[in-house]
Amino acid sequence: MSRNVYKPPVQKGFGQFIDAMVVLALVYLSLLAPLLLGGTAAESAATEHKAAPTWEELKQNDVMKAQWEKLGHTPETAEPIVTKKFSYEVEPLSLGITIAVIVGYFIFMLKMSDREYREVINERFGPKAGKGD
Amino acid sequence: MGTAASAGQQEKISLLKVLGPVHVWALGVGIVLVGEYMGWNFSVAKGGAYGSLIACWVIGLLYTCVAMIDSEVTSTVAAAGGQYTQAKHIIGPLMAFNVGLYLVMAYTMLEAADALVVGDLLKAVAQQYGAELDPRPFVVLTIAFLAWMNYRGVFMTLTVNFVITAFAFIAILVLFFHATGLTDGHSVLLHRELLVDLPYGWIGVLASLQFGMWYYLGIEGTCQAAEEVRSAGRSIPMGTMGGMMTLLIAASLTWYICTGIIPWEYLGQATTPLYDAARLMGSVELEVMLFIGTMFAAIASANGCINDASRAWFSMSRDRYMPHWFGAVHPRYRTPYRSILFLIPIAVSFAFTGLLDQVITFSILSGLLGYTFMSFNIVRFRRLWPLGSIERGYVHPYHPIPCIVLGVLCAATYFATYLGYGTSLLSIMAFYILVSIWFVVRRYPFVKRGEQFTMPWPRPKGY
Structure with missing residues (x-):
């Protein structure tokens, strides 16, 4: 059993603290990177609409309209939600x-x-x- | 207490073996069930209601493969750290380091999202009654209370999880019975009027696979309890497969209720869709029940996430992959208390970044990288130790079909993430690449080589 056993160095408390912080810093950096690079989840964009919309223009039938209203929405407040579309190019x-x-x-x-x-x-x-x- | 020597003494104290199949079920389903209460519906935004249903079943197949593969490996490698420990014994230290980080990141970020849901729901309900509420103290309080429970002991933690998870599941069943009219003969579901064709065609269906993962994300967390169950060979497969069946039922019912009562565009961005469905039914009792169900689901999930993230961090620290100081066990409560305490402010800070979609994507992608690992891990496990060469707690059937299916579905889900979240995907991959280089250069020199292999197995074939 005379094997070459690798003996690692003993790490001091300060070094351990720095190592934990390095990983944390990298995590925060990768969370912020898409924002800094300008490509977040908002790779989906709302389409432009000029005049005040109606439920019909938003392609909502009577049942949909009733449910939107029960949820507290008007055509104006629903518009950004309905017209927001993903681009899958x-x-x-x-x-x-x-x-x-x-x-x-x-x-x-x-x-x-x-x-x-x-x-x-x-x-x-x-x-x-x-x-x- | 804080010296390396004392940490070394404390690590000899082992974790308690007190858990049964019910606790394993509670851990797995507890983490995941919140996915039915919030998050799954973003798949509706990416691919429409039918796209979301297809994603629910396709990703259900992915997770069935995960549960089958995981049950075999975990019931054989019964140690804290779950997939991390598996990777250490089957692939090697760098893979193990990455798998450990996948677990810590997936669970800590999910925990942050859960706490945010608790705060946001309280704020929304307060607004309904005309009051203003700052949700941040509730976010901190929730995480702090759950961390305290985890600090005190795993048995109490997971027993509480079982009770609140069961309530959250029953709330979905009650909502289903009311919505379909099985209780009073009057259905309120309006699928014919509310369901529309695929808004983006089949590419939208593919894209919705990304958030389809939210229906099940975290079920593999059952493996983290491997060192604390009384019988790993019985409890892990039973709890995991039972959990998977529970989730398939809950996911299908959730989709059916929500798409039959909420317009798909609203559903695609709702924060608490099941609670909204209850509101639309006009019953105060149902509204209260789903409010409690949503709270319990989020709390159970955060609770399980603290349990799992701390065990993964603890296991990595015990092996010196991360600073050794975190690898201590509490002398009285026998819990990885330093890891639990260390991760609290991190989860809180993730919750306060305001980058919820980034946090969720990080969590999903970390999970996905872990599933990709599992697909080749099982092939190597069977090759290095063929059936019969070591004692296995459970042998999953039809090998290699589950790992091939898993690999193909993982590839499809990477593509789904690329569709709409391509920059996030690349930045998260950059994190794992940088941190891998850092491990090789900086941390690996501190790792004791031979001590990485602790299972009583023969030498792996080919090595």
């Missing part, structure tokens, strides 16, 4: 980048994990060439 470049990022992330993770996993297994069970468990 697929841009080949951005889709390609997104696919590359996701696939690249998993490939990097699996390759790196495999390298680390071999260290774990070799320390736990001994070198492969030795007596198996």
Whole structure:
């Protein structure tokens, strides 16, 4: 059982505090990034409407109209909700980048994990060439 | 108390094994049921009412695969940390670090959204009666109270969760019976007049898969209780699959009630759709019941999220993937108290960012990355330790069909997130890439290599 056991350094309290803060900072950054880059959930946009709308213009039938009114809405307050639409245009470049990022992330993770996993297994069970468990 | 030495002594105290299948059910359904009370309806905005129903069933299939796969691996790797511990034993440290973070982020952000719903609902009800209410103290109070319960002990926490989750589920059943006229013979549902064709065609259906996840997001949290159940081989599969069946029923009933009484454009942006449905029925009793149901569902979810996020953070810290100080167990209550306390202000601050859609998308995407991991994790698990080579608590049927279906549905859901939330998707991926590099460079040197493998299994095949 004379195996090479890796002895990690002991981390001081300040270092532990800094490490926890680094992860937090990265989380907040990624939450704010879409806002800073101008592409949030509001990738959906309301369409323009000039005059005061009616339920008919908003394509609401009598039953829909009655339910909207029970919920406390008028055609004016319902308009921004009804006319807000998503745009599902697929841009080949951005889709390609997104696919590359996701696939690249998993490939990097699996390759790196495999390298680390071999260290774990070799320390736990001994070198492969030795007596198996 | 705060020294590394004392933390080292405390970590030898183990978590208590006190939970049964009912608690596992309460943990899983408790986290998720709030998804029927709010959030699922954003899928209506992305793909229309029928699109949302298709998403409900397609994503239900995704989660059935998750529950099948998870039940096998978790009943075999029965340790706190759930999927994190699985990744550590089956794929490797970097994957485990990422899976741990998926869990912490998915649950902490969901917890923040839950607390916001509690505050917003109280504010809305106060407005109905002409009063003004600042919801922020209620958000803080809710999180603080639940954290205190979690600090005191897991048995009480999940017993409370069982009671309030059961009430929230029964409230949906009562609403369904009233809406369909099964109690008085008079149906108030108006599907014929309110349902419209697919507003965006089939691409909208695909896009709605993103928020279709909200119907079930978090059911895999049952695995976090693995180290605290009396019999993992019995309780985890029973609680998880039972929970999945409960959610499929609740999701279908919720869709049926809401689309039959609320215009789809309103439904697509409503904060509390089931409560709105009760309001439209004109019954004060139903309104009160759904108000309590919504509150209980949000509280149960936040409660389960605190439980799960703290255990994932605790497990990572115990292994030094994160600062070791957080890996301590309370000497009296036997709970991961430092992790619980650390995550409270973080959840509160997420709730106060005002970026609710970002927070929800972060939670959903973290969950989705975790499900993607599960699809290849089970393949590797069966390859490294074929059936018969180790004792498994449960063996899921039809392998590899569930993992193939899971992989395909995950890919479709990434595309659904890209449709409308592409920038958020990229920024969240950037976070996980940066934090992975940080782990390799900064944290991995602190990790004790051989101690990462704690299961009494033989050497993995091929290593």
